[in-house]
Amino acid sequence: MALRPVQANFKALDDDALGRFWAAALGWGVSHEAPGVTNVEPLGGFVWPDPTALCIDVVAVPQPKPPTKNRVHLDLASQSAAHQAELVSRLRELGAVPVDIGQADVPWTVLADVEGNEFCVLEPRDHYRDTGPVAAVVVDCEDPRAMARFWGAAVDWKVLEVADDHASLRSAEGVGPYLEFLRVPGGKTVPDRVHLDLLPYPGDDTETEVARLRALGAVGLDLGQGDVSWTCLVDPDGHEFCVLGAPAS
Template sequence: MALRPVMVNIKARDHSAVGRFWAEALGWNATGGGSGVTTYVGPAGDFVWPDPVYVCVDVVTVPEPKTTAKNRVHLDLATTSAAHQAELVARLRDLGATPADVGQGDVPWTVLADPEGNEFCVLEPREKYRDTGPIAAVVVDCADPRAMARFWDAAMDWTLHEVTDDQATLRSAKGTGPYLEFLRTPGVTTVPDRVHLDLLPYPGDDKAAEVARLRALGATDLDLGQGDVPWTCLADPDGHEFCVLALS
């Protein structure tokens, strides 16, 4: 048994506006959910969710605005050249992104925030991310990358590529799509996550058994006031929220 990450969930007060921003940012399509409180952002064309490689974006309405604390999870966007990086940053600012200072100092990447303040990075060209698509990585701040690697490597069917005291990296076993990266970040502020991963079982697997397996690995139940919903909210050993979705 194993799970696959299928969506990055972003909380927003205005799901439509933030969803449109991310669709334009990634060159993807935005589709309103039937509930009226969510916007799905996924690749254009004949895309059928869930995709074996793409990790989509799901923007969900919440009443609370983002706090001033930096999100513990963010997206890194890939670029193919210095000119592409400059063009993308300019285009994103035209779409409503604003510069963000998270203490990064003088770095070759650009830190921005979406229209509701969710931080993300536009990376300088890196060979590692040449074939990821627009999302280079989902980046998670944590206290112990080695512990996170042990949990997430066991939780998902992705391949573990790197583990050090400072960073752990996983990617789809297919060798395409974005990376999942855990960065050691001492003193990170623990706040409710406005960005988190949604995982999905494979057809034929039992969701309840998968949730039980995650609990045995160190996940804990999380009550966000979600009530009676078909998905299960959990927290990983470092306290990051994630959800296990139900197969439709």
């Protein structure tokens, strides 16, 4: 039994506009599976799900982003100093704006997308040379060691680093972006604007997987979602995530 992280789910006032921003930012394509839902994924014959890319799902909601900094964000990779500068310039042309989250003098650039979601454009790092445009999904938390224990057992990704101030996971195939947990003072105060969606493998039972996650410390979450094909949960640090319905065998 295992679950795969398959997409970062963004809430948005305008799912189409935010989806188009991220598609242009990453050089990916955009599609609409239903009204109020915009999908962003790689071009060129990409077949979802694939660990080489964590796709983006944008879902319309009536509430705007609160002023509080998101506790889940994307880090974008660059291949050189010139590429980083070009990427930042292009993102600003697409509507991104610089934001100050207290980062001081750092080699990466912090921006916010067209709905105010913070993200980082990293300076070139060998660590992220082969991730594709998204270097990592970064989660602020109080205890990276505890998060590594939970998420390392929850999903089929490999735990690579664990320390008091950070932890990281990546797909067992060694491809695609990293999932990183950073110790950040202060707990979660508002619902996550960005969360992870997990998918069972064909033939696995979703209810069994959800029960396994509960045994690991996840807690059920009622957002008024009603009768849907996915299950909303909260991890031990309070971050929401969803388990999607299992695909057909």
